[in-house]
Amino acid sequence: MAATIALPETELRAAIKEAVAAGFERQLALTQELTRQASIRGHEKSAQDVMEGALRERGYAVDRWQLDPASILSHPGASPIDVSYAEASNVVGTLEPKGGAIGRSLLINGHVDVVPTGPLDMWAAPPFEPTIKDGWLEGRGAGDMKAGLVAALAAIDALGHAGYRPASRLHFASVVEEESTGNGALACHQRGYQGEAALIPEPTGEALVRANLGVVWFTVDVKGVPAHVHESRSGVNAIKAMRRVFRALDDIEVLWNASKRLDPWFRDHPHPISINVGKIEGGDWASSVPSWCRLHVRAGFYPSVAPEDALTEIGRAIEEAFRRDPALAKNPPTISCNGFHTRGYILQPGSEAETMLREVHETLNGEKLSAITFPAYLDARVMALYDKVPTLVYGPKARAIHGFDEAVDLASLERVTEAMALFIAGWCGLEPKG
Amino acid sequence: MAATIALPETELRAAIKEAVAAGFERQLALTQELTRQASIRGHEKSAQDVMEGALRERGYAVDRWQLDPASILSHPGASPIDVSYAEASNVVGTLEPKGGAIGRSLLINGHVDVVPTGPLDMWAAPPFEPTIKDGWLEGRGAGDMKAGLVAALAAIDALGHAGYRPASRLHFASVVEEESTGNGALACHQRGYQGEAALIPEPTGEALVRANLGVVWFTVDVKGVPAHVHESRSGVNAIKAMRRVFRALDDIEVLWNASKRLDPWFRDHPHPISINVGKIEGGDWASSVPSWCRLHVRAGFYPSVAPEDALTEIGRAIEEAFRRDPALAKNPPTISCNGFHTRGYILQPGSEAETMLREVHETLNGEKLSAITFPAYLDARVMALYDKVPTLVYGPKARAIHGFDEAVDLASLERVTEAMALFIAGWCGLEPKG
Numbered sequence: 001m002a003a004t005i006a007l008p009e010t011e012l013r014a015a016i017k018e019a020v021a022a023g024f025e026r027q028l029a030l031t032q033e034l035t036r037q038a039s040i041r042g043h044e045k046s047a048q049d050v051m052e053g054a055l056r057e058r059g060y061a062v063d064r065w066q067l068d069p070a071s072i073l074s075h076p077g078a079s080p081i082d083v084s085y086a087e088a089s090n091v092v093g094t095l096e097p098k099g100g101a102i103g104r105s106l107l108i109n110g111h112v113d114v115v116p117t118g119p120l121d122m123w124a125a126p127p128f129e130p131t132i133k134d135g136w137l138e139g140r141g142a143g144d145m146k147a148g149l150v151a152a153l154a155a156i157d158a159l160g161h162a163g164y165r166p167a168s169r170l171h172f173a174s175v176v177e178e179e180s181t182g183n184g185a186l187a188c189h190q191r192g193y194q195g196e197a198a199l200i201p202e203p204t205g206e207a208l209v210r211a212n213l214g215v216v217w218f219t220v221d222v223k224g225v226p227a228h229v230h231e232s233r234s235g236v237n238a239i240k241a242m243r244r245v246f247r248a249l250d251d252i253e254v255l256w257n258a259s260k261r262l263d264p265w266f267r268d269h270p271h272p273i274s275i276n277v278g279k280i281e282g283g284d285w286a287s288s289v290p291s292w293c294r295l296h297v298r299a300g301f302y303p304s305v306a307p308e309d310a311l312t313e314i315g316r317a318i319e320e321a322f323r324r325d326p327a328l329a330k331n332p333p334t335i336s337c338n339g340f341h342t343r344g345y346i347l348q349p350g351s352e353a354e355t356m357l358r359e360v361h362e363t364l365n366g367e368k369l370s371a372i373t374f375p376a377y378l379d380a381r382v383m384a385l386y387d388k389v390p391t392l393v394y395g396p397k398a399r400a401i402h403g404f405d406e407a408v409d410l411a412s413l414e415r416v417t418e419a420m421a422l423f424i425a426g427w428c429g430l431e432p433k434g
Numbered sequence: 435m436a437a438t439i440a441l442p443e444t445e446l447r448a449a450i451k452e453a454v455a456a457g458f459e460r461q462l463a464l465t466q467e468l469t470r471q472a473s474i475r476g477h478e479k480s481a482q483d484v485m486e487g488a489l490r491e492r493g494y495a496v497d498r499w500q501l502d503p504a505s506i507l508s509h510p511g512a513s514p515i516d517v518s519y520a521e522a523s524n525v526v527g528t529l530e531p532k533g534g535a536i537g538r539s540l541l542i543n544g545h546v547d548v549v550p551t552g553p554l555d556m557w558a559a560p561p562f563e564p565t566i567k568d569g570w571l572e573g574r575g576a577g578d579m580k581a582g583l584v585a586a587l588a589a590i591d592a593l594g595h596a597g598y599r600p601a602s603r604l605h606f607a608s609v610v611e612e613e614s615t616g617n618g619a620l621a622c623h624q625r626g627y628q629g630e631a632a633l634i635p636e637p638t639g640e641a642l643v644r645a646n647l648g649v650v651w652f653t654v655d656v657k658g659v660p661a662h663v664h665e666s667r668s669g670v671n672a673i674k675a676m677r678r679v680f681r682a683l684d685d686i687e688v689l690w691n692a693s694k695r696l697d698p699w700f701r702d703h704p705h706p707i708s709i710n711v712g713k714i715e716g717g718d719w720a721s722s723v724p725s726w727c728r729l730h731v732r733a734g735f736y737p738s739v740a741p742e743d744a745l746t747e748i749g750r751a752i753e754e755a756f757r758r759d760p761a762l763a764k765n766p767p768t769i770s771c772n773g774f775h776t777r778g779y780i781l782q783p784g785s786e787a788e789t790m791l792r793e794v795h796e797t798l799n800g801e802k803l804s805a806i807t808f809p810a811y812l813d814a815r816v817m818a819l820y821d822k823v824p825t826l827v828y829g830p831k832a833r834a835i836h837g838f839d840e841a842v843d844l845a846s847l848e849r850v851t852e853a854m855a856l857f858i859a860g861w862c863g864l865e866p867k868g
Binding site (some may be wrong): 039098116117118119122179180215217223225235237239240243246262276277278279280281283284286287288289290291292293296297298337340376377402404 | 549553557649717720721731810836838
């Protein structure tokens, strides 16, 4: 029998809506508990403890495993690893249908890792003490993407509250390393977790991601020639030499943005390519001409470009900038990838999964689902490129992602929870909870 | 009876020369032992232990005391203190004449603190394992100024070997904090150690310092507005904003160098003013628009300028640079002095002490002593400005001060040792060792 994909009937939709509303307080409590975990890179353990507990409590079959660098690095989609994975684990909860599968299987994916807070005094409230204000839940990671991850769990809870459970296999993956390498989602893929479609509730503002960019992280190391300041003109100041790198990166950003017309997905984006100078460190002493400076950069590039080609082009531009300066030409900078090394992906239009989500969104909101291009990394590339399945990135409205006072819009969050419940019901089919 | 100042007679000069040569191996051993102590700021204790031991062994009356920030900061010549002085001590050894003083008293001053090494792989040999190669002693601090400090001690030893000792009070001060604040020499002044002249064997290449610059250390803190990189144009990148600070500092450097014709001492120096960007740190994460960046800068300025006026002018230039950019104008950078806050000084020509040293130098080398202007900080400003005595900065030839493979020229070192012995003999007078 062919799998049936259909939006739930009116009556069931009403029951699901009610169940989402009834469970929203519990959903928020779990979102806040998860946001209280300061799960910056290397410190994701307690957040994964929360997710593991939530999955076990709900009766999922749980698989938790530590990320294995050697195994990850054997995959062409792996990014270099320059930290310990001793505390880095993924958690996957699985629901198997009791009857025969009547819908399609689904992989839900979300990440618990968050980016650093920056200076605490720039936050209105402590970033890991989530607070609700004017209909927003504030906290580092609330938007990106703990609220979405918990919302997906709450969506399945709501189906249960209405008396049902998915009628096809559903994997619920809570992963790490999304903000630095994408190796967490990749490790899930390597362990065999996939579905006939994937759903990732990143904060997209209730839009669907059509395409996203490839991303590389790299460091640029410039060596100087130190000297006492009174002979500073005989030295080469590694910090000031970095200005040439800034200029080369600016030039590349302009050039790549100018070529957006060649990309079918990003040609209409106002500014698809960002090359971000994110961190700098250099020199040891105010009174010495600094002998070293290291820049940490993240660059995006079109889905048609391989990460190694993007890095090569950037490297060439930086070397060329140094070659033009006789003092610097002797010490060309060293460029090395130390994180993201990932290709972009495209959600090919017309899949059944997308059609299902469009129907859900339009039924709920009375307006068409808009597709957006997303100029940053998404774990969706793993399912799109390696599982080769339709991967729907769709989630709530958030603000100040990676910034101060990051927050998620609670009304949007509830709508998205309902939409995910309807999508899961429609895509996986339902069987009585029994 | 008026004090007698006179170059020793020919026979005694020959005896001193011989004594310096005979003691040179022992002098080198102590220089190497001192250079083995990695006396970067905050870690000067073992170096001062070596100096204290050497002074006690030679029968000096030794005073060693911990630097007291409160007492130092009460002096107008103090620099701000942003580190602990728990391990920071000065050592002063004193020789009192046994007979009545027949010459003039002298303060010999040198510092044991050294600047950081920078990356170790840039050194031919480990920086704190001094090695002799092709007539040079290599090691961090060998040039600046452990060789000079030990040479002064060896000069007095040589007088002893020839059967004499200074016939006036001599203080031998081994100080800290010369490379960051000048508070070590200032603490000596506050404790009452001074002479009718001062001698500082910094590595001047056997020239005499006529004038030196004032110095300030300051930090520039720039705040950004962080954002996810995909919205990077809505943020303000604190690292890239620092480029405006670089430009403002470059402009100030050009401007101040252009006005060198107004300074009687530095008008002939090719490039008296250096504003050194020595250290930078900023941002937390490659994929976030960085919200902070801090620059550590050292600026020199003419002896006629007060440090507070130099800082004010720099601050104004930086603020003006930010005011011109609407995105940056909202977050003007913060500038604060975190080290050197010192005025320059001038050795007024014509003092008896200078005349004595000129006579010594010309007798020894058969050529005139050249006077140089020194565009960096020297502890000499303490004796010149606050003791108001002729302060002679005169020492051996060194290379790569503050750089890699720093070294001191051993032939020059021996010449300078002899010159100092003759100067001490001439200035302080001699009495039999007895």
